[in-house]
Amino acid sequence: SQQGEEDPQALSIQEGENATMNCSYKTSINNLQWYRQNSGRGLVHLILIRSNEREKHSGRLRVTLDTSKKSSSLLITASRAADTASYFCATEYGQNFVFGPGTRLSVLP
Amino acid sequence: EPEVTQTPSHQVTQMGQEVILRCVPISNHLYFYWYRQILGQKVEFLVSFYNNEISEKSEIFDDQFSVERPDGSNFTLKIRSTKLEDSAMYFCASSKETSGIYEQYFGPGTRLTVT
Numbered sequence: 001s002q003q004g005e006e007d008p009q010a011l012s013i014q015e016g017e018n019a020t021m022n023c024s025y026k027t028s029i030n031n032l033q034w035y036r037q038n039s040g041r042g043l044v045h046l047i048l049i050r051s052n053e054r055e056k057h058s059g060r061l062r063v064t065l066d067t068s069k070k071s072s073s074l075l076i077t078a079s080r081a082a083d084t085a086s087y088f089c090a091t092e093y094g095q096n097f098v099f100g101p102g103t104r105l106s107v108l109p
Numbered sequence: 110e111p112e113v114t115q116t117p118s119h120q121v122t123q124m125g126q127e128v129i130l131r132c133v134p135i136s137n138h139l140y141f142y143w144y145r146q147i148l149g150q151k152v153e154f155l156v157s158f159y160n161n162e163i164s165e166k167s168e169i170f171d172d173q174f175s176v177e178r179p180d181g182s183n184f185t186l187k188i189r190s191t192k193l194e195d196s197a198m199y200f201c202a203s204s205k206e207t208s209g210i211y212e213q214y215f216g217p218g219t220r221l222t223v224t
């Protein structure tokens with residue numbers, strides 16, 4: 001399987017803390033994307049990191065990519081209750097994307 | 110900002126009925142996709158479409174499924190005879206190729222409930 005696998009499966013933190021989610025994949029990729037999904041809702045694109053990039057920032061989000069370890073991490077700093085959602089990594093293989101099972105993040109007020 | 114749109118947002122149908130889910134991709138995108146997410150599970154690739162034909166499909170995309178681009182703007186997914194297990198959220202996506210990179214943009218999804 002080429003899919004990304006996120007860990008942990010579930011993460012519960014207090015508001016203000018940082019949340020780190022990891023994604024591992026199995027074969028070479030062109031890029032990796034992170035998405036957020038609120039319960040029962042659509043996918044929201046967070047950030048894309050290309051295979052020749054190592055780190056990318058967007059607001060409170062920081063994504064790293066280690067192609068030698070075939071892994072990526074998503075860091076959300078200073079978390080808020082509104083960050084409560086499922087977070088998925090999606091790896092691009094050619095034209096298609098493969099999603100991991102996601103990390104369910106709960107940010108407690 | 111351009112976005113992918115999908116209609117309807119929620120479709121309820123009886124087992125055995127045909128359903129058509131509609132998507133309007135971003136206008137200058139040439140690659141189109143359908144994904145499925147059963148409640149509480151991961152997002153699964155169904156099919157990709159380019160140049161008026163299927164590029165790739167998963168094992169989920171059996172003969173009950175078909176896709177079509179009936180005009181210059183719509184991209185549809187048809188399920189011929191729905192089963193209970195087809196109940197899921199269906200996401201459409203579109204992309205364009207830029208320097209070998211395909212950045213997919215997803216629609217908000219259609220929730221299909223088969224009773």
